[in-house]
Amino acid sequence: MSATVHVDLPGRAYDIMIGPGTLGQAGHKIAAMGGRRHVCILTDKNVAALHLDALQDVLRDAGLTSEALLLPAGESTKCWAQLERSVEWLLSQKVERGDIVVAFGGGVIGDLAGFAAAILRRGVRFVQIPTSLLAQVDSSVGGKTGINSPSGKNLIGAFHQPSLVLADTNLLSTLTPRDFLAGYGEVVKYGLLGDAAFFDWLEAEGPALARGDMDARVRAVTRSCQMKADIVQRDETEQGDRALLNLGHTFCHALEAATGYSDRLLHGEGVAIGCALAFELSARMGLCSQESPSRVRAHLRDMGMKVDIRDITGDLPDAAGLLDLMGQDKKVLDGKLRFILARGIGDAFITSDVPSDTVLKVLDDALKG
Ligand code: GLY
Numbered sequence: 001m002s003a004t005v006h007v008d009l010p011g012r013a014y015d016i017m018i019g020p021g022t023l024g025q026a027g028h029k030i031a032a033m034g035g036r037r038h039v040c041i042l043t044d045k046n047v048a049a050l051h052l053d054a055l056q057d058v059l060r061d062a063g064l065t066s067e068a069l070l071l072p073a074g075e076s077t078k079c080w081a082q083l084e085r086s087v088e089w090l091l092s093q094k095v096e097r098g099d100i101v102v103a104f105g106g107g108v109i110g111d112l113a114g115f116a117a118a119i120l121r122r123g124v125r126f127v128q129i130p131t132s133l134l135a136q137v138d139s140s141v142g143g144k145t146g147i148n149s150p151s152g153k154n155l156i157g158a159f160h161q162p163s164l165v166l167a168d169t170n171l172l173s174t175l176t177p178r179d180f181l182a183g184y185g186e187v188v189k190y191g192l193l194g195d196a197a198f199f200d201w202l203e204a205e206g207p208a209l210a211r212g213d214m215d216a217r218v219r220a221v222t223r224s225c226q227m228k229a230d231i232v233q234r235d236e237t238e239q240g241d242r243a244l245l246n247l248g249h250t251f252c253h254a255l256e257a258a259t260g261y262s263d264r265l266l267h268g269e270g271v272a273i274g275c276a277l278a279f280e281l282s283a284r285m286g287l288c289s290q291e292s293p294s295r296v297r298a299h300l301r302d303m304g305m306k307v308d309i310r311d312i313t314g315d316l317p318d319a320a321g322l323l324d325l326m327g328q329d330k331k332v333l334d335g336k337l338r339f340i341l342a343r344g345i346g347d348a349f350i351t352s353d354v355p356s357d358t359v360l361k362v363l364d365d366a367l368k369g
Contacts, residue, residue, distance in 0.1 A: 001215050003222040007141065007229045009161060009236060016141055016165040016225045019218055023129065023168040026055060026102075027062025030127060033163060035099040040090055041068040042113035043104040044077065047131050050174050055104060055129065067093055068104075075261045077108050078147040080156075086116040090124075097121050100163070106132035106179075107139035107267065111157070114145030118160030128162040132175060133183025134268045136167040137190070137224035138245070142232040148261065153253055159237055167225070169217045180210065181305050182268030185248075185275070187220050190227045192275055192296065193247045196346030198223050203299050210303060243350045247340040248274030254325035255309065258316050269306045276300060276307055281354070281362050282341040292345050309366040319363035323356060 002019025017025065030039060039059055043052060048070045059066045069089045071077050090101060103113030103126055110128050117126035128140035146157020172180060184206070191199030202209075202220070209216035228245065235242040252270035259265040279293035300307040309316065317325070326337055336352040337359075343349065 001218045003218060005222060005225040005229050007161070008233055012143075012161040014161060014163050014165065016167060016229070018136070018167045018169065018221050018225065020170040020214055021168060022166045023051070023054060023171065024058055026127070026129060026166055027058040027060075027064060029164055029166070030059065030100055030102070031062040031064055033100055033125065033127075035125070036096065037064050038093070039064050039066040039100055039102055040093045040095055041066055041102040041104050042086055042109060042116065043068055043070060044073040044106075044109055045070045046073040047105045047109070051131065051171060052104070055102075066102075071109065071112070073108075075108055075148070075267075078112050078154075080147065083112060083116060083147050086112060087120055090116060090120050095120060095124060097124060099124055101126040102129060103127070103140070103162075104129045104131065105135070106130065107135045110135050110140045111145050111154070112147060114143070114160055114162065115147060115157055118145050118158040123160065125163040126160075128165045130165065130167055131171045133172055133180055133221075134186050135183075136169070136172070136221050137183065138186040138228065140165050140167070141225055141228050142242075142245075143236065153256060153261065161236075165225075167221055169214060169221060172217060173212065177210075177304075178266065181303060182266040182272075184210065184303060185268035185270075185272035185300075185305065187224050188296075188299065189245075189247050189271055189275055190224045192279070192342065192345055193244050193340070193348040194227060194346055195223070196344070198227075199299075199345050203295075203302075206299065206303050240350075243338065244340055244348050247342075247348050248272070248276075248278050250274065250326055250337060250339055251277045254322045255312065255316075257325045258322060259312060259314070264314055265306075265312050272300050272305050273307065273309060273311070277309075277362060277366060278340060279342055280366070281339065281359060282343070284358055284362060285341065285354070288342055288344045288347075292342065295345060308369070309363075310369050316367065319360045319367060322363050322367075323360055326359075 130140035143161035251274035
């Protein structure tokens with residue numbers, strides 16, 4: 001089973017090819033895109049050890065030479081120093097305006113490599129070959145690229161759409177269960193924000209999907225990408241609807257900042273906890289029934305995921321401290337926090353009309369348990 005999702009942006013349209021073995025298409029797809037017969041790959045050391053030979057083999061089979069820069073794995077790679085290193089390396093490889101840069105890795109590599117491609121010679125084309133579930137369903141699609149600042153996550157960046165996304169679902173089998181489930185947090189997000197039937201399906205099929213059912217994996221990645229493509233087509237630069245994709249992220253970014261963007265909390269884990277908190281906040285504000293946050297939490301629990309703030313190990317700031325960290329979020333508009341809340345599962349909306357007292361109470365209750 002495989003699928004293609006088309007992202008129909010004027011002048012910047014591209015395909016997302018999803019399925020087991022799509023990596024094998026990288027050679028002829030990239031060769032057909034023109035440019036020099038030399039491809040520069042940005043990747044990380046972990047991905048390179050597992051999959052770089054396979055990628056370079058298929059490029060070679062299509063008559064392309066390639067060179068790879070192996071960056072350190074982990075969120076701290078999304079920084080000025082590694083961006084500078086990547087851009088200077090691409091220049092040393094003599095990448096020209098018509099060439100293709102390949103981002104081969106998870107969300108960190110995709111964001112960093114995409115940003116390097118966006119600013120190199122005022123923009124070169126790049127192909128995303130996402131290797132994590134999180135990158136396959138979210139970060140490799142839609143053109144958000146960038147790095148983190150000491151002031152906050154993803155505060156430096158550009159919109160730069162890839163020219164092709166190859167989501168090879170076979171690569172997911174090398175993820176640790178923790179990384180896989182972190183990515184699943186973003187999959188659940190799509191059901192919660194706009195497709196109640198998809199959430200129903202995840203409740204039924206999520207455990208099989210986690211165990212490795214390939215058809216279920218392809219279906220989940222495809223539905224997620226289709227939903228993201230629909231939203232990005234409506235609102236590429238997040239003037240409106242695209243913010244729906246940030247369901248759970250206002251809470252998540254505060255928790256990530258509080259844990260120092262460390263292994264204590266992976267981004268997708270923060271998204272899952274953040275989604276549960278967003279539904280809890282929605283219920284407290286009378287927007288949805290208490291059944292909705294209970295269902296969200298039950299499903300995350302069934303999947304063996306982090307559900308509550310208390311599932312994060314170590315010390316955290318108090319509720320006021322977390323609210324303060326939320327104020328650093330990009331989604332602050334005119335000094336007011338913007339939240340994605342829900343009228344029910346599959347029915348999210350964007351609002352700045354959220355009393356801080358209620359947010360504080362939700363956080364305080366979550367911290368105390
Ligand atoms: N990850 C959210 C977005 O791409 O807009």
